[in-house]
Amino acid sequence: MKGATKAGAPARPTAEAILSAACRVIVRRGVEATRIADIAREAGTSTGTVHYYFETKDDVLLAALKWANERPYDRVEELLGREADDLWRLATLLELSIPYPGPPRDEWVFVLELWFQILHRPELRPAGESFDSRWRGYFYDVVRSGAESGAFHPTAPVEEVADRLVALVDGLGLKSVLGGESWITPERMREILLRFAADELGVDHDELARRARAG
């Protein structure tokens, strides 16, 4: 029954395939509304198989959330490591922070879902803090590097600038993910972010915007 299962094709649902399916369901319906049966269907397998790989529903969902939160970092690090120009790296970092429709928006959904879980489950806090400090680290590093090299002329201490940038990204990104026309759109978020970074770091706004578009 069903499509030809010919050959030993690795079409079998592995743990990773289940996580990936879980993520698709989470983006569509949210963590709370996600059923084991949904995940199984999305993965093209049975509920039994999901339980074969993960003890409980909570295990699948948490694993999926952590998995999804982890993935963007590889790409970010690859991108940031590629180039030494601090202005370009800052612009790229900012651009990557924006929840444009599609994959970027989806990645933001996982971040929000994790935050929400943490709100009433303190035991998850360390996971959230770990992602957050890594993210903040990128901003800190690029600002410090740019300040030392003279590319930036920050008006406040590096620590302070990093905290401001992260908070701004969080606040704007959140509203932007929630959507709506009267709220902040990704485009508006981009404007605010770039203008702020330019003001705060004493760099040319148009120059920064140009690098961002290229990223």
Add this chain to the structure above:
Amino acid sequence: MKGATKAGAPARPTAEAILSAACRVIVRRGVEATRIADIAREAGTSTGTVHYYFETKDDVLLAALKWANERPYDRVEELLGREADDLWRLATLLELSIPYPGPPRDEWVFVLELWFQILHRPELRPAGESFDSRWRGYFYDVVRSGAESGAFHPTAPVEEVADRLVALVDGLGLKSVLGGESWITPERMREILLRFAADELGVDHDELARRARAG
């Protein structure tokens, strides 16, 4: 049974008492984990009574969320209307934005819960946008007023400053509500906010901090 019901004392659980009970449960367990039975127990009544006042569970929870999100505004407006000094009003607004443990933190929880609901239920967006634009309006008004009176010397357009302040409050408040030691604490949030506002509006930081403490 129970305390004396003498006289026509309105000790009966009204819709408002149920909302208030629902809010207490939501703060403790979160919207998703809140059961009708929990609300009834908290209100000292029965599940039937909850359904007597509200059609469905969803109705109670949404009503409770909106009710809880509404309440802080009265206090804010009362406070802001009381004094004409823009520096004082700005300081107060910032101080009120901080989720200190206790009631302020609880109010933030309701904000987050509403945001989370909106994430997967677009029909709630208008409610969120309405609260948000009111909140943003306070910042816009005070910044514009201060700029016009010469009390502030903003380095960016008023619109832009208001958006930056709101985003900063959202981003910092969020992390602050999530708690933890390595994350932003309310005290750290206060520092960042006040320093930023002082920088951005060209006012004396210590002066601003002094007004805030008084609020």
Add this chain to the structure above:
DNA sequence: ACGCAGCCTGACTGACGGGTCAGTCAGGTG
């Protein structure tokens, strides 16, 4: 060929919880 082991299935179970409704009771009203 045969059997075993690991992978997978999906019908099933039991708990949980939202919503219902027949009934109780206190406080009017005639």
Add this chain to the structure above:
DNA sequence: CACCTGACTGACCCGTCAGTCAGGCTGCGT
């Protein structure tokens, strides 16, 4: 006092779902 009304109760019904389990399938080792 007889009757009514409407707030309130809580046991019950019933759908939903996480988690289980007995059985099948497939491929590998012998």
